[in-house]
Amino acid sequence: xxxxxxxxxxRNGIAxxxxxxxxxxxFVNLGIGIPTGVSDFVPEGREVIFHAENGVIGIGPAPAxxxxxxxxxxxxxxxxxxxxxxxxxxHADSFAIARGGHLxxxxxxxxxxxxxxxxxxWARSPNEPVKQVGGAMDLAVGAQRLWVAMEHNTKGNGESRxxxxxxxxxxxxxxxxxxxxxxxxxxxxPDGFVVLDxxxxxxxxxxxxxxxxxxxxxPG
Amino acid sequence: xxxxxxxxxxRNGIAxxxxxxxxxxxFVNLGIGIPTGVSDFVPEGREVIFHAENGVIGIGPAPAxxxxxxxxxxxxxxxxxxxxxxxxxxHADSFAIARGGHLxxxxxxxxxxxxxxxxxxWARSPNEPVKQVGGAMDLAVGAQRLWVAMEHNTKGNGESRxxxxxxxxxxxxxxxxxxxxxxxxxxxxPDGFVVLDxxxxxxxxxxxxxxxxxxxxxPG
Amino acid sequence: xxxxxxxxxxEAMEDLENxxxxxxxxxxxxxxxxxxxxxxxxxxxDLTLVANAGGRDDGPIAELLATERVRKIICSFVRPxxxxxxxxxxxxxxxxxxxQGTLAERIRAAGAGIQAFYTPTAADTLLAEGRETRVINGxxxxxxxxxxxxxALIDAWQADRxxxxxxxxxxxxxxxxxAMAAKRTIVQTSHVVELGELPPAHIHTPGVFVQRVLHVxx
Amino acid sequence: xxxxxxxxxxEAMEDLENxxxxxxxxxxxxxxxxxxxxxxxxxxxDLTLVANAGGRDDGPIAELLATERVRKIICSFVRPxxxxxxxxxxxxxxxxxxxQGTLAERIRAAGAGIQAFYTPTAADTLLAEGRETRVINGxxxxxxxxxxxxxALIDAWQADRxxxxxxxxxxxxxxxxxAMAAKRTIVQTSHVVELGELPPAHIHTPGVFVQRVLHVxx
Numbered sequence: 027x028x029x030x031x032x033x034x035x036x037r038n039g040i041a042x043x044x045x046x047x048x049x050x051x052x053f054v055n056l057g058i059g060i061p062t063g064v065s066d067f068v069p070e071g072r073e074v075i076f077h078a079e080n081g082v083i084g085i086g087p088a089p090a091x092x093x094x095x096x097x098x099x100x101x102x103x104x105x106x107x108x109x110x111x112x113x114x115x116x117h118a119d120s121f122a123i124a125r126g127g128h129l130x131x132x133x134x135x136x137x138x139x140x141x142x143x144x145x146x147x148w149a150r151s152p153n154e155p156v157k158q159v160g161g162a163m164d165l166a167v168g169a170q171r172l173w174v175a176m177e178h179n180t181k182g183n184g185e186s187r188x189x190x191x192x193x194x195x196x197x198x199x200x201x202x203x204x205x206x207x208x209x210x211x212x213x214x215x216p217d218g219f220v221v222l223d224x225x226x227x228x229x230x231x232x233x234x235x236x237x238x239x240x241x242x243x244x245p246g
Numbered sequence: 247x248x249x250x251x252x253x254x255x256x257r258n259g260i261a262x263x264x265x266x267x268x269x270x271x272x273f274v275n276l277g278i279g280i281p282t283g284v285s286d287f288v289p290e291g292r293e294v295i296f297h298a299e300n301g302v303i304g305i306g307p308a309p310a311x312x313x314x315x316x317x318x319x320x321x322x323x324x325x326x327x328x329x330x331x332x333x334x335x336x337h338a339d340s341f342a343i344a345r346g347g348h349l350x351x352x353x354x355x356x357x358x359x360x361x362x363x364x365x366x367x368w369a370r371s372p373n374e375p376v377k378q379v380g381g382a383m384d385l386a387v388g389a390q391r392l393w394v395a396m397e398h399n400t401k402g403n404g405e406s407r408x409x410x411x412x413x414x415x416x417x418x419x420x421x422x423x424x425x426x427x428x429x430x431x432x433x434x435x436p437d438g439f440v441v442l443d444x445x446x447x448x449x450x451x452x453x454x455x456x457x458x459x460x461x462x463x464x465p466g
Numbered sequence: 467x468x469x470x471x472x473x474x475x476x477e478a479m480e481d482l483e484n485x486x487x488x489x490x491x492x493x494x495x496x497x498x499x500x501x502x503x504x505x506x507x508x509x510x511x512d513l514t515l516v517a518n519a520g521g522r523d524d525g526p527i528a529e530l531l532a533t534e535r536v537r538k539i540i541c542s543f544v545r546p547x548x549x550x551x552x553x554x555x556x557x558x559x560x561x562x563x564x565x566q567g568t569l570a571e572r573i574r575a576a577g578a579g580i581q582a583f584y585t586p587t588a589a590d591t592l593l594a595e596g597r598e599t600r601v602i603n604g605x606x607x608x609x610x611x612x613x614x615x616x617x618a619l620i621d622a623w624q625a626d627r628x629x630x631x632x633x634x635x636x637x638x639x640x641x642x643x644x645a646m647a648a649k650r651t652i653v654q655t656s657h658v659v660e661l662g663e664l665p666p667a668h669i670h671t672p673g674v675f676v677q678r679v680l681h682v683x684x
Numbered sequence: 685x686x687x688x689x690x691x692x693x694x695e696a697m698e699d700l701e702n703x704x705x706x707x708x709x710x711x712x713x714x715x716x717x718x719x720x721x722x723x724x725x726x727x728x729x730d731l732t733l734v735a736n737a738g739g740r741d742d743g744p745i746a747e748l749l750a751t752e753r754v755r756k757i758i759c760s761f762v763r764p765x766x767x768x769x770x771x772x773x774x775x776x777x778x779x780x781x782x783x784q785g786t787l788a789e790r791i792r793a794a795g796a797g798i799q800a801f802y803t804p805t806a807a808d809t810l811l812a813e814g815r816e817t818r819v820i821n822g823x824x825x826x827x828x829x830x831x832x833x834x835x836a837l838i839d840a841w842q843a844d845r846x847x848x849x850x851x852x853x854x855x856x857x858x859x860x861x862x863a864m865a866a867k868r869t870i871v872q873t874s875h876v877v878e879l880g881e882l883p884p885a886h887i888h889t890p891g892v893f894v895q896r897v898l899h900v901x902x
Contacts, residue, residue, distance in 0.1 A: 318495070
């Protein structure tokens, strides 16, 4: 297989690909990392309502540098704006939205996703001091559907993040519905990963070669 | 004993007696019946903040008939006013105040109170169709202290409502701190009922004669 | 463009199903009376009704119960003189009595994704008979489960096209929490406002909890 | 006349005790930085700190942790480059990691008198190891207990003499729920208003949850 036959998406490319699939009227939470960029690619006229777990529903575009409101940030503590129609609430009410099944979609970054829908995104080992849980465990089990946005392979040795079984500590079990990578879009099904879409120039075989878990073609 | 030697308090008299004992700054919930009248007897200048479990904190005096706000009632669904500084909230937040230990005092009516602090105030038998629980069970276990306001004896056959053991279904166990009746003020202590106060002309013996539970004099 | 407004009561009540659990907000004020009329007119039956009280001899809840299309009522309070008390006595209505604070908390739990909780309220009473209790920090507590609605009928003061709501004074009561707890939340509002007219810090029920809004001028 | 205002930081922090559990609100904005300075200056030690995150290398939480007077931190997030991570690695800080939503809900539970609750969050993770779980409606759930504070340090935008508060935009975050959950709630507010100036339908934290308020102009 030739690596020159296709060009992996960059992080914005993944975000834009996800934005295409979000219909008007959905309530959506975007995790930190690649997912945060998704809102930039939703067309102006399509009303998608973005939620931040720190008590904001209806996030607008990023403020101009001289328009920053010091009292208004997203879950990554980055300045945001509020869209017309948005609302503020406290943390427990905000997580009631996330945990109570009121979000149509949550998009999270991850280290790994397994073919049964397991996701690992908060720690690379049980013993390290850094425990970046945040709101991911709440969102992963609480949203109506969970999509993951990540690079298909690790930067270092190119290992597959799409796995039979996660090797890192889990964030939640059996919750991922779809994975968007720089190479492909994969649905998690009872029969494992099904390839919905690939980047131009990539073949199924080349994708499988980069993927630890077995892949299936879209039926039909 | 001569019944002409003393004059039992009327319902307003009981309410007024209770009002005397509520210091400035307390947050207080008043049950339906005699307790509702208590707020009328708190002197104008003494800031006591009354809570209604349907989402009002800071109840003001009753409105003039032509000043009734149809959107503003207390837990008895009676029109009220809001005092300057008062606030509205939803039912779960309002009961968070009641159940979370934030009320200094709740005053409830009752059918019976027992010497261990049990209170019965919602049903006269387990089988009757009428079950007037409302918020009493929440308030009884949630408030910092529970006082009861009631007539000392039943209207019909003059039976004592102050009892060794309650005969009616319980609202809560071991929660009453003090009882205000038309005859006396009784503290519930580990040693049973202690008489704090009696109406003028009533003797300890005459009070005991009207009371099923044993009474003790104030020590000292 | 998101637009949750519907034009008619029929449209508001569309697709109600027999056997549904209906959360009915209100505590005196805040009762969506027009929507209750719609529920009655829809003819759906075998309902479970969740409301603070069983109502009186007249008023929206009494009228609904009198149709005998409610199989069970979950409430904190049944009055002696009421349609509810008579139907219960006649064996025509199941009754689940829940302390008012526990009722509010069970509804909120449904909206917030809490699967069960322990509360000392009612733990030592008849209402706890045969049920699971546990002593936590020396207090006897009763295990309570969320109350989910298929439908919530909600009253609002103001609403915008996203379904953001405000409620007037003590008419707020059960409205925000019942709106959270149902699969389909139907609102009657006294006032319609433009998107952005409600200050974002002062919205009592955000539109994420609302599916349909009907304008019913007061 | 009820008046919860205090004039000085010393007065605001009076009677803090060693071994206290301190709820510290804030998520970026909404952190009561002045009160944290007061906590540091008070010299109390052996604290349990409850906050969303373990902070960074600078900022109020880092400064507090650097005094080594915090025995344990309960939070949802510890950054790699932070005082918290280094103290933990050095065995000088206990760490309890709680998912952010569970953290918020445990704090609310303390304020609302809920003695424990079941949530699916974290039930199938390392954080559940050795703890009580139960399957409810087919979902594995973890039993969680309330987090009570001895003291809560709160930021507000406006406050009146009864302790009624508003919070600005997303600076609201943990402030209303932490105010509910502590025996003593201490507030720093940017603005002082007259009683009655805050519309009763728009108070974010009612004064029933507040003990002391210090005016700290922004």
